[in-house]
Amino acid sequence: MRKLTKLILGGALMATSAVTLAQEDNFNNPIITDKYTADPAALVYKDSVYIYAGHDQAPDDRDRYEMHEWLVYSSADMVNWNEHPVPLKPTDFEWATGAAWAAQVIERDGKFYWYVTVQHDETHHGKAIGVAVSDSPTGPFKDARGSAMITNDMTTEYTGISWDDIDPTVWIEDNGDAYMYWGNTQLYWVKLKDNMIEFEGEIQTVDLPHFTEAPWIHKKDDWYYLSYAYKFPEKTAYAMSKSIEGPWEYKGILNEVAGNSNTNHQSIIEFKDKWYFIYHNGSIPTHGGSFRRSVCIDRLYYNDDNTLKRVIMTSEGIQE
Numbered sequence: 346m347r348k349l350t351k352l353i354l355g356g357a358l359m360a361t362s363a364v365t366l367a368q369e370d371n372f373n374n375p376i377i378t379d380k381y382t383a384d385p386a387a388l389v390y391k392d393s394v395y396i397y398a399g400h401d402q403a404p405d406d407r408d409r410y411e412m413h414e415w416l417v418y419s420s421a422d423m424v425n426w427n428e429h430p431v432p433l434k435p436t437d438f439e440w441a442t443g444a445a446w447a448a449q450v451i452e453r454d455g456k457f458y459w460y461v462t463v464q465h466d467e468t469h470h471g472k473a474i475g476v477a478v479s480d481s482p483t484g485p486f487k488d489a490r491g492s493a494m495i496t497n498d499m500t501t502e503y504t505g506i507s508w509d510d511i512d513p514t515v516w517i518e519d520n521g522d523a524y525m526y527w528g529n530t531q532l533y534w535v536k537l538k539d540n541m542i543e544f545e546g547e548i549q550t551v552d553l554p555h556f557t558e559a560p561w562i563h564k565k566d567d568w569y570y571l572s573y574a575y576k577f578p579e580k581t582a583y584a585m586s587k588s589i590e591g592p593w594e595y596k597g598i599l600n601e602v603a604g605n606s607n608t609n610h611q612s613i614i615e616f617k618d619k620w621y622f623i624y625h626n627g628s629i630p631t632h633g634g635s636f637r638r639s640v641c642i643d644r645l646y647y648n649d650d651n652t653l654k655r656v657i658m659t660s661e662g663i664q665e
């Protein structure tokens with residue numbers, strides 16, 4: 346199937362010319378081929394899926410992250426993706442100096458909260474977590490607080506690194522209680538207030554085997570799943586629990602190292618009764634790689650005992 350990604354600008358729908366570049370007829374992975382996209386965080390809202398991704402903008406000869414904006418794509422079928430205008434940049438946070446690292450958007454009571462990783466200015470040296478808010482899943486988003494929610498100095502008792510406060514993932518319980526997990530080398534969680542932009546209580550830690558970063562929470566029936574990047578180069582591993590507060594039981598590897606990328610940042614969603622594993626690799630020829638990544642999607646399946654089957658990464662991706 347030849348798919349077409351569309352760019353929605355000011356309400357007009359335009360086909361982007363280079364989007365199908367190097368796309369084999371039946372290859373739907375990566376899902377975006379005209380830009381490098383990373384750290385996909387998926388949101389199911391009404392009849393669509395939204396993917397929020399960091400824009401990898403490192404020049405071909407540079408092997409370090411260069412990410413100046415986040416991007417948003419939507420789809421009603423997981424095959425055809427529409428690109429929307431850039432909804433948020435680190436410069437939208439006055440206290441941040443850059444780095445559009447991993448993020449997640451979640452909806453509550455008709456408002457969309459976007460938890461982001463950015464570099465804080467020198468008043469709180471290190472990576473930090475902020476939150477932006479919008480009335481629409483595609484924005485515009487604005488800083489919801491005017492300050493970071495988590496700064497590096499809140500967690501220095503656990504690690505000596507300045508980049509441990511990254512990769513937020515947020516979960517809302519059926520009773521309205523909200524939680525945020527995040528971390529690098531050390532996994533943290535905290536309960537959020539109902540306003541979704543402040544936390545309450547102490548920052549808690551969880552120890553999981555070879556935790557690197559990229560936590561993601563999902564739930565099926567009465568089981569919670571906490572998937573995360575494992576070792577480096579990263580595989581994806583996961584743990585299960587009967588409670589969002591743990592204890593978490595490690596269950597093993599969920600996905601292998603993703604092709605040509607030392608990170609493998611996943612999100613997991615159910616959409617129209619199917620489960621999807623959304624991640625990135627470095628597979629776009631000829632300059633794709635660990636700093637020029639591309640979002641891919643494959644199916645996720647469960648065993649009869651509720652554990653997860655190993656993901657099979659494919660070039661074909663989602664066909665229908």
Ligand code: FUB
Nearest residue numbers: 384446447558559608610
């Ligand atoms: O994209 C920058 C960083 O790389 C993310 O925050 C991590 O999860 C890793 O994918």
